[in-house]
Amino acid sequence: MSEPGKRVRDDGIEALLRASMATAPPPALPPTFTERVTVRLRPRRLNPSAKRTLRLYSFAVAALSVGVMASLGVDWVVIALSLAVPAALGLLLRKRLR
């Protein structure tokens, strides 16, 4: 094809792309974007009252378990192990997450 012919075709596709692709304005991020990112970067910690509630709940569950197992005649070594193993795993996980 001749040079002018090529140029006409190139101008044509150029115009078509501009008309077809620039129909919507370029999008933009919302103004709150940066804040959202920084919030997600902060470590999530429980507030003091939630921590207190969680501790109370754990003690209550442990005490109830010990009571039930003792009433069923489970050996004290087994009872101690059933509390110590999950507690140790929990502590280990907490240490790793820090």
Add this chain to the structure above:
Amino acid sequence: MEADNDLVARAAAGDEAAFTALVERYRDRVFRLAVSILGQAFVGEAEEVTQEVFLRVHSALKSYRGEAKFGTWLYRVTFNQTINLKSRVRFTAPHVGEEVLAQHAASDPDALARLEKTRRDAAVAECVARLPEVYQSALRLHYWMGESVAEIATLLDVAENTVKSYLFRARQLLQSMLKERGVDSV
């Protein structure tokens, strides 16, 4: 203005304000690059990718050695993350059915012209989506977002001449694809 490397060093040491400054400096470019890869119909997904990129970069700051410029590294992470998402999820623009187009045509005085334009725009969008990823990205950055060749070269981490050749090659491919579909581009 504080240099990127100083901000990166402070952010890696746990300075939240330094990382916030980096996010402010690069957020729009990262977002534009993600949108240019995913396409017009996936602005929400591009926003999510942008957020994920910054979270990933934050956790990798300590391993950043400064061999490449921070911006270059960030754009590379963005490109890879967006391409990964695109390959995992099938991204296809919502299809506009013939019945919907015909309904519009019946209720609008400029209906025929609009119908023709909608059909042509849909054909262009579908053909663009079949091009190689870097061509798609270069085309959208240039024709949709109005970015200069120099800016596209920075975002795609290639030379300006390479961007020019991407655009030229993409136009050539589009021209033949549109011709096959009976869309006249001249």
